[in-house]
Amino acid sequence: MSPGWLFLLVLLIAAAGYVLGRSRALSATGGSLRTMHSLPGAYGWNVAMAVLIPSLLILAVWTLVAPAVLGRLVTPMMAGQEGNLSLLMSDVRRVADGLLLLGEDPASITTEGLRDRLAEAGVALGQDVSNATLAAAARYDVLGAWSHWLLTILVLSVALGAAALAVRRTTPTLRARNEVERGIRGLLIAAALVAIATTVGIVLALIFNTIKFFQIYPASEFFFGTTWTPSFGGGSELGILPLVWGTLYISTIALFVAVPLGLLSAVYLSEYASSRVRAWAKPMLEVLAGIPSIVYGLFALLTVGPALMLVFGDGGLGWMQGGTAVITAGLVMGIMLIPFVSSLSDDIINAVPQAMRDGSLGLGATRSETIRQVVLPAALPGIMGAVLLAASRAIGETMIVVLGAGAAARLSLNPFEAMTTITAKIVSQLTGDQDFSSPEALVAFALAMSLFVVTLCLNIVALWIVRRYREQYE
Amino acid sequence: MTDLPLNGAAGAIPDFPRPARSILETDARTRARNRAEARFRAYGLAALLVGLFFLVLLLGSILWNGMGAFMQTRMTLEVELLESELDPEGTRDPAVLAETSTFGYGDLIEAALVRTVAATGVQTGLEAGDLDDLLSSGTAARIRDAVIADPSLVGQTVTFDVLPSSRVDGYIKGRVTRESLANDKNLSPEHLDIVDALVAQGTLDRGFNLSFITGADASEKRPEEAGIGVAMIGSFYMMLVVLGLSLPIGVAASIYLEEFAPKNRFTDLIEVNIANLAAVPSIVYGILGLAVFIQFAGLPQSAPLVGGLVLTLLTLPTIIIATRASLRAVPPSIRDAALGVGASKMQAVFHHVLPLAVPGIMTGTIIGMAHALGETAPLLLIGMVGFVASNYPGGVLDGFTSPNSAMPAQIYEWAKRADPAFYERAWGGIIVLLVFLLVMNLMAVLVRRRFERRW
Numbered sequence: 023m024s025p026g027w028l029f030l031l032v033l034l035i036a037a038a039g040y041v042l043g044r045s046r047a048l049s050a051t052g053g054s055l056r057t058m059h060s061l062p063g064a065y066g067w068n069v070a071m072a073v074l075i076p077s078l079l080i081l082a083v084w085t086l087v088a089p090a091v092l093g094r095l096v097t098p099m100m101a102g103q104e105g106n107l108s109l110l111m112s113d114v115r116r117v118a119d120g121l122l123l124l125g126e127d128p129a130s131i132t133t134e135g136l137r138d139r140l141a142e143a144g145v146a147l148g149q150d151v152s153n154a155t156l157a158a159a160a161r162y163d164v165l166g167a168w169s170h171w172l173l174t175i176l177v178l179s180v181a182l183g184a185a186a187l188a189v190r191r192t193t194p195t196l197r198a199r200n201e202v203e204r205g206i207r208g209l210l211i212a213a214a215l216v217a218i219a220t221t222v223g224i225v226l227a228l229i230f231n232t233i234k235f236f237q238i239y240p241a242s243e244f245f246f247g248t249t250w251t252p253s254f255g256g257g258s259e260l261g262i263l264p265l266v267w268g269t270l271y272i273s274t275i276a277l278f279v280a281v282p283l284g285l286l287s288a289v290y291l292s293e294y295a296s297s298r299v300r301a302w303a304k305p306m307l308e309v310l311a312g313i314p315s316i317v318y319g320l321f322a323l324l325t326v327g328p329a330l331m332l333v334f335g336d337g338g339l340g341w342m343q344g345g346t347a348v349i350t351a352g353l354v355m356g357i358m359l360i361p362f363v364s365s366l367s368d369d370i371i372n373a374v375p376q377a378m379r380d381g382s383l384g385l386g387a388t389r390s391e392t393i394r395q396v397v398l399p400a401a402l403p404g405i406m407g408a409v410l411l412a413a414s415r416a417i418g419e420t421m422i423v424v425l426g427a428g429a430a431a432r433l434s435l436n437p438f439e440a441m442t443t444i445t446a447k448i449v450s451q452l453t454g455d456q457d458f459s460s461p462e463a464l465v466a467f468a469l470a471m472s473l474f475v476v477t478l479c480l481n482i483v484a485l486w487i488v489r490r491y492r493e494q495y496e
Numbered sequence: 497m498t499d500l501p502l503n504g505a506a507g508a509i510p511d512f513p514r515p516a517r518s519i520l521e522t523d524a525r526t527r528a529r530n531r532a533e534a535r536f537r538a539y540g541l542a543a544l545l546v547g548l549f550f551l552v553l554l555l556g557s558i559l560w561n562g563m564g565a566f567m568q569t570r571m572t573l574e575v576e577l578l579e580s581e582l583d584p585e586g587t588r589d590p591a592v593l594a595e596t597s598t599f600g601y602g603d604l605i606e607a608a609l610v611r612t613v614a615a616t617g618v619q620t621g622l623e624a625g626d627l628d629d630l631l632s633s634g635t636a637a638r639i640r641d642a643v644i645a646d647p648s649l650v651g652q653t654v655t656f657d658v659l660p661s662s663r664v665d666g667y668i669k670g671r672v673t674r675e676s677l678a679n680d681k682n683l684s685p686e687h688l689d690i691v692d693a694l695v696a697q698g699t700l701d702r703g704f705n706l707s708f709i710t711g712a713d714a715s716e717k718r719p720e721e722a723g724i725g726v727a728m729i730g731s732f733y734m735m736l737v738v739l740g741l742s743l744p745i746g747v748a749a750s751i752y753l754e755e756f757a758p759k760n761r762f763t764d765l766i767e768v769n770i771a772n773l774a775a776v777p778s779i780v781y782g783i784l785g786l787a788v789f790i791q792f793a794g795l796p797q798s799a800p801l802v803g804g805l806v807l808t809l810l811t812l813p814t815i816i817i818a819t820r821a822s823l824r825a826v827p828p829s830i831r832d833a834a835l836g837v838g839a840s841k842m843q844a845v846f847h848h849v850l851p852l853a854v855p856g857i858m859t860g861t862i863i864g865m866a867h868a869l870g871e872t873a874p875l876l877l878i879g880m881v882g883f884v885a886s887n888y889p890g891g892v893l894d895g896f897t898s899p900n901s902a903m904p905a906q907i908y909e910w911a912k913r914a915d916p917a918f919y920e921r922a923w924g925g926i927i928v929l930l931v932f933l934l935v936m937n938l939m940a941v942l943v944r945r946r947f948e949r950r951w
Contacts, residue, residue, distance in 0.1 A: 026893075089794025115794070203842040207756060213748030214757070217770045217816070220809050224780060227787030283543045290540025307547050312937060313554070314870025316904040317926050320911050324919055325557045357550045364547070388529055390536035411775065418777025420873035421904075425911055445779050445873070452783075452877050458791065470783045474776065481775040485768075 025085050028174060032077045032181050036070040039185040043069030043192050051194045060199035068198045071205045072188035077181040084173050089115075092165050099158040110155065116140075117151055117159035118166070131156065228474060231467035239461040244468060250431035250442075252451065252462045260465045262472065264431040268441035272352045272427060273416035275437065279356025281409055284363025291364070292371045293393055304368075311361035315421040322346075322354040322426030334438055342438040344428065349437040351427035355419055359412050366411065370404035370491065371397060404491040410484035414477045420445040444469050558926050565924020568705035568720070569665040571631070571694065573658045575608040575639060579651040588647040598636035602628070605635060616693035620686040629683050630690065632659040634718045660700065662719040662917035664691055668702060671920065708924060713885045713906060719917035722910070724925045726885040730800050730900030731869060733889075737804020737896070738811055738868050743861055745808075746815030747850075753816075754823040755845050774813035781810045782874030790878060797879035798899035806874050811864040818860020822853040855947035862940040866933050872904040882909020903929045 044066035051057045058065075093111055100110050120140035121131065136151045151159075192198070236244070239260060247261020287307065291300050327345025330353075334342040342349075374397050382392040398405070428440025429450070451466040458464070517523070522530070579586065581604060582596050609627040628635075635658045642656070643649050659665075663683040666672035674685045694700040711723020757763040785806035789795045795802050826849050834844035875881075885901035901909070903925060910922035 086793045090792050093794065199840065203840060206842060207752075210748045210752035210756060213745045214752045214766055216745050216749065216809075216812065217766055217773060220773060220784070220812070221769050223788050224776070224784045227784050228780075231787060283546055286540045286543030287547050290537070290544050294537055294540055295544075303544060303548065306551060307544070310547065310551050310554075312866065312933065314872070314904055314929065314933070316870065316872040316907055317554070317558070317930070319872075320907065320922055320926060321554055321557065323911055324561065324923075325553075357547075357554075360547045360550070388533040390533045391529070393536070414775055414777075418779065420777070420779045421908065424873075425908070445777065448779055448783070449873065449876050452786065453879075453881060467783065467787075470780055474780050477775065477777055478772060481772050482768075485771055485775075 024170075025081060025173075028081060028177055029078070032074065032081070032177065035077075035178075035181045035185055036073040039069035039073045039188065040066035042185070042189050043067075046189055046192045047194055047196075047198070050192075058194045059197050060202075064198040064202050065192050065196065067202045068196070068205075069185060069188040069192065071202060072184045073181050075205065075209075076184055077177045080180060081173070081177055084169075084176075088166075088169050088173070092162060092169065095165055096158050096162045099161060100154060113151075114155055114158045114162060117155055118162040121159055121163055131160075224474065228467055228471040231464055232471045234459075235461060235464035235468045239465070244465070248433060250447070252465070258462055260461065262444070262469065264433050265442060265444045265447055265469065266472075267433050268348070268423075268427065268431065269417055269443040269445075271348050271437070271441060272355065272423060272443060273413055275349060275352025276355035276359055276416045277409065277413060279353055280359035280363050280412060283356075284360045284412075285367050285405065287360070288364040288367035288371060289393055289398075292368050293389065293397070304365075307361045307364060309361075310358065311365070313358075315358065315419060316425075318354050318358050319421040319425035322350050322422055326350050326354050327426065341436075344440060346426055346428040346440050347438050348427060348441050351423050352437070354426055355416055355422050358419070358422065359415060362415060363408055363412050366408035366488075367401070367405055370401045370408065370488075373404070373491075374400045401491075403487050407484040407487035407491065410480050410487070414480040414484065417480070418445060418473060418477050420449060424449055444473050448473070558923055558930065561920065562923030562925075562927040564669045564671065564920045565708055565927070566705050567669065567702050568708065569660050569668045569700060569702050570657050571660050571700050572655055573605070573608050573612060573631075573699075574653055574655050575604055576653045577639075577643060577650050578604060582643065583647075583650050588650060590644050590647055593644050593647055593650070596640070598640055601636040601639050605631065605639070612694070612699060613690055616690065616697055616699075618690050618693040620689055622684070622686050622690075626684075626687075627690075630660055630664055630687055632661050632718055632720045634714065634721050635659065659720045660691075662915065663687075664700075665720055666917060666920075667691060668695070668700070669920075671916070708921070709928065712887060713883055713901070713909070715883075716913055716915065719913075719915050719921060722918065722921050724903060724906055724921075724928055726888055727882070727901045727903050727906035727925075728928070729889065729895060730803070730880065730885060731902040733800035733895045733900070734804040734807055734902060735865055735869060737801060738807050738865055739861070741805070741808040742811045742815055742864065743857075746812050746861070746864075747819055747857060749812075750816050750819035750823060751845060751850070754820050755849070756841070770813050770816055774817065778810060778871055779873040779877070781806050782877030784809065785874060785878045796897055796899070798881075798884050798901075799897045800880070800900050800902070801896040802878050803875050803880050803902060804896075806878060807868040807871060810871065810874065811868045814864035814867060815857075815860050818863070819853070819857045822856020822860065823849060825856065826852045852949070855943055855949075858943050859940045859948075862936050862943070866936040866940075869932060869936070870904055870929065872902075872908055875902050875905045876908070880905050882906040903932075 044062045047058060047065035048062050055062070093115070096114060097111060100114065117136075117140065124131075124139060133151045133153055133156050136156065140151075244260055244262055246263065247259055248263045249259045249261050250264045252258040252260060291304055295303065323346065327347070327350045330347070330350055331342055331345050332338060334340075334349075335345075336342075378396055378400060379392055382396040383389070387395065423443045423446045427442055427446065429442055429446070430440045431442050431447070432439065434441065448466045448469050451463055451469075581600060583593060585592065606624055606628060609630065610624050613627060638658065639656060642654075660668075661683065663672050663677070663680065664687070667688055668691070672683075674688055677683055677685050677688070691700060707721070707725075708723045709728075710725035711721065712726040713723070714721035753763065753766065757766075785802055789802045789805055790797055830848050830852065831844050834848045835841070839847065879899070880901050882901050882905050884899045885906055887898075889895035889898040889900065907922050907925040907929065910918040910925065
C-alpha cells in the first residue's frame with residue numbers, strides 16, 4: 023500500500039475512533055452530560071489523537087529514512103564495480119524505479135535492450151544496464167516491497183491497537199479534555215521544535231559534507247589558496263580566497279550605495295517629510311524590498327550592465343570589458359538593500375525619545391544639528407546593527423551575483439572586472455547532475471559552511487546590538 | 497533676581513561686546529547654519545528621490561522590455577500534405593504516420609514557403625532551402641503532431657498558423673534591425689524583404705501570445721515557442737506545499753511560544769534560533785534540501801514537493817514572527833475573560849485569542865508566500881532548473897513529484913541563454929511573476945484594512 027493510501031486509511035481509523043470514543047462515553051452515562059468529566063467531543067478526540075500521533079509519526083519517519091537504509095543494504099552488491107559508487111547507486115535506484123514501471127518479474131528480465139525499454143517507460147539512463155546493476159536493482163525492489171509491507175503492517179497495527187486501547191479506556195470519569203490538551207500542547211511544542219530541527223539539519227548537512235571534503239582536499243589549501251580553478255576531470259585548485267575577495271568587494275560596494283541612501287531617506291522620512299509624503303513614499307520604497315532577487319539579477323545583467331558599458335566600456339572610458347562586473351552587481355545589490363537599511367534605520371530613529379530632540383531644539387539647535395549631533399549618535403549602535411544585517415544580506419545574496427558579477431574568480435582591485443562570489447560558486451558547483459563524492463562538488467558544502475558561519479556571526483552580533491539598543495530607551 | 501547690582505554706577509557694568517545689528521537681522525553664522533540645514537534636508541530628499549528613481553527605472557525597464565513577450569508574430573501557411581510523402585500506403589493509421597520523422601515534413605514546408613513567397617512577388621537571391629530560416633525550427637514537429645492527431649488531413653492542403661523564427665519576430669517588434677543581421681547566420685537582410693512583403697500581404701501578423709502564458713519551455717533553438725505555463729504549475733504546487741505545511745506549523749509554533757512557553761533557557765534558544773533562521777542566506781536552505789531531502793531521504797530531484805519543503809522551512813520564520821506579533825496584539829483582557837468564565841487555557845487560546853489574530857496571521861502568511869514565490873537560489877540546488885519544465889505533469893497528484901521548475905528558475909534559465917530573444921521571454925516572465933506578487937500583496941493589504949482591529 024502506498025504511503026498516500028496508508029495515510030488516508032489512518033485518517034479513516036481515527037475518524038472511526040472519534041465516533042466510537044464519543045458514543046462510548048455518551049452511552050456509559052446514558053447521554054447525561056452532567057456525570058461526564060469532559061464534553062463528549064473530547065472523548066472522541068482523545069481516541070482520534072491516540073491513533074493519529076503515533077501512526078503518522080511512524081509513517082513519516084519510515085518514508086524519510088527507508089530509502090537511505092535500502093541504499094545502504096544494496097550498496098555492498100555494487101562495491102566491486104568500476105566507476106563511482108554514488109553514481110552507480112543513483113543508476114540502481116533509477117533502474118529499480120523503471121523495473122517497477124515495467125511491471126515484469128525481475129527474475130526473468132535480462133539486461134539486453136533493457137535501457138531502451140526503460141527509456142520507453144520514461145526512465146532515461148546515461149549508460150547501458152550492467153548485470154550487477156540489474157541484480158542490485160532487483161534486490162532493491164524486493165527489499166522495497168518488504169519495507170512497504172512492514173510499514174503497512176506496523177502502521178495499521180499501531181493505529182488499530184491504539185484505537186482499541188483508547189476506546190477501552192474511555193469511561194465517563196476519564197479526564198479526556200486534559201489528555202487532549204496535553205496532546206495538543208505536545209504538538210505545539212513539536213511545531214516549535216521544527217525551528218531547532220532546521221538549524222540542526224543545516225549544521226549537520228554542512229558539517230558531514232565539509233568533513234568529507236576535507237578528507238580528500240587539504241583544508242589549508244582551501245582556506246589559503248589563491249586560485250580557484252575547478253575542473254571535473256581532476257587536478258582542481260580550490261582556494262577560497264578569490265571568492266572571499268569577490269564577495270567582500272561586491273558587498274562593500276553595495277553597502278556604500280545602500281547605507282548613505284537608505285540612512286538619509288530614513289532620516290528625511292522620519293524627521294522632515296510631511297505625513298502625506300511619508301504615507302506614499304515609504305510604501306513605494308518598500309516595493310523595492312518586495313521584488314525578488316532574480317528580478318534584480320536580470321536588471322543587473324540586461325539594464326545596468328549595458329548602461330555602465332556605455333559610459334565605462336569601449337565606446338566611453340574604455341575601463342570595462344563586459345557588462346558583468348563587480349560594480350554592476352554591487353550597484354544593483356545596493357539598490358536592493360536601500361529599503362532594508364531605510365526601514366530598519368527608520369524604526370531605530372523613531373525609537374530615540376522625543377525628549378532628546380525637544381531638548382536639543384529648545385537649546386536653539388537647528389533640525390539638522392539635532393539630527394546629526396543628538397539623534398544619530400543616540401541611534402548609532404542600532405544603525406550599526408542594521409548595517410551589519412544588511413552586510414549579512416549582501417554576503418548571502420545569490421541571484422544578483424550569479425547573473426551580474428560574472429564567473430571568473432580573480433583577486434583584483436579593479437571594480438570594472440568580472441569577479442565571483444561564494445554564493446555564485448555554490449550554485450555553479452551544485453547545479454546539474456553531479457557526482458557528490460568528487461572534491462569539485464563537495465567544495466560547495468565547505469563554501470556554504472564558511473558562508474553560514476560568517477553570516478551567523480554577523481546576525482548574532484547585529485541582533486544582539488539591535489536588541490540591546492531597543493532596551494536602552496524602553 | 498540677578499547678581500548684578502541694580503543701581504550701581506555706570507562704570508560697574510562690565511563692557512559686553514554689543515551686537516551692532518538688530519537680532520531680527522541674521523548674522524553670517526546663522527545664515528551658514530541655515531544653509532547647512534537646507535543642504536541636509538536636500539540630501540535627505542535627494543536620497544529618497546534616488547531610491548524612488550531606481551524603483552521607476554526598474555519597473556520601467558521590466559515593462560519596456562517585457563511587454564513584447566506577450567505579443568507574438570504568426571504566419572498563415574498553406575501546407576500541401578502530400579499522401580505520397582507521408583502515407584504512401586494510404587492506411588491513415590497514426591502508428592504508420594508516426595514513422596515519418598519531422599524531416600519528412602521539411603520538404604512539404606519548404607514547398608509551401610516557396611509558394612507563399614512567390615505569391616508576394618518579391619525577388620531575392622535566396623535559395624529555396626534558405627527560406628526555412630523564416631520559420632521556427634519547431635514548425636515541422638507541430639505540423640506532424642497535427643497530422644498524427646487527425647490522420648484525415650493527409651492528402652489535403654491545410655492552412656496552419658505557424659510561428660516565424662525569433663529573428664523575424666524580433667524584426668516585427670523592432671528588436672532586430674537590418675544592421676544587426678549583418679553578422680547573423682540565422683537570418684539575412686534579404687529574408688527581411690520577404691517579411692516586409694508578407695506583412696503587407698497580411699500573411700504575417702501579430703497577436704496576443706497566449707502560449708507564452710500557458711506553454712512549456714522550449715529548447716535553445718526555439719525561443720519563439722518557449723512559455724512559462726509549466727513552470728507556473730510547478731510554482732503553484734510548491735505554494736500548495738508551503739501553505740499546507742508552513743501555516744499549521746508556523747501558527748502552532750507561535751501559539752506555543754507566545755501563549756504557553758515558560759520563560760526559560762530552552763524557550764530563549766528557540767527564539768534566538770528563529771531570529772537567526774530568518775537571516776540565513778536562502779542558498780543555505782538549498783544545501784539543506786539537497787543534503788537532507790534528496791541525498792539522505794531519497795526524494796526525487798526537481799520535484800515541486802521537495803521545493804515546497806525547502807521553501808516551507810524558509811518561510812517559517814517569517815510566518816512565526818508575523819503570527820506572534822498578531823497574537824501579542826490581542827489584549828490580555830480577552831484571555832482573562834475567557835479564563836474567568838471557566839475556559840481552560842487551551843480553550844481560551846483556540847476559541848478566543850486565535851480567531852482574533854486571524855487577520856494578522858493571514859497577512860503574514862500571504863507575505864511569506866509571496867517571498868517564497870520569488871525565491872530562486874535554493875531551487876537551483878535541488879534540480880528545479882528551467883529546462884526541466886518542458887512537459888506538463890501527468891495528473892493532479894503527479895504534479896507534486898514529477899520533475900518541474902518554478903517561475904523564477906525558469907526566468908533564470910532564459911536569462912542564461914545566449915539568444916537575446918530569450919531575454920524578452922525572461923522579462924515577460926518577470927511581469928507574470930510580479931503580477932502574482934502584486935495580487936498577493938494587495939490581498940495582504942486588503943485583509944489588513946478590512947479585518948484588522950486596533951485595540
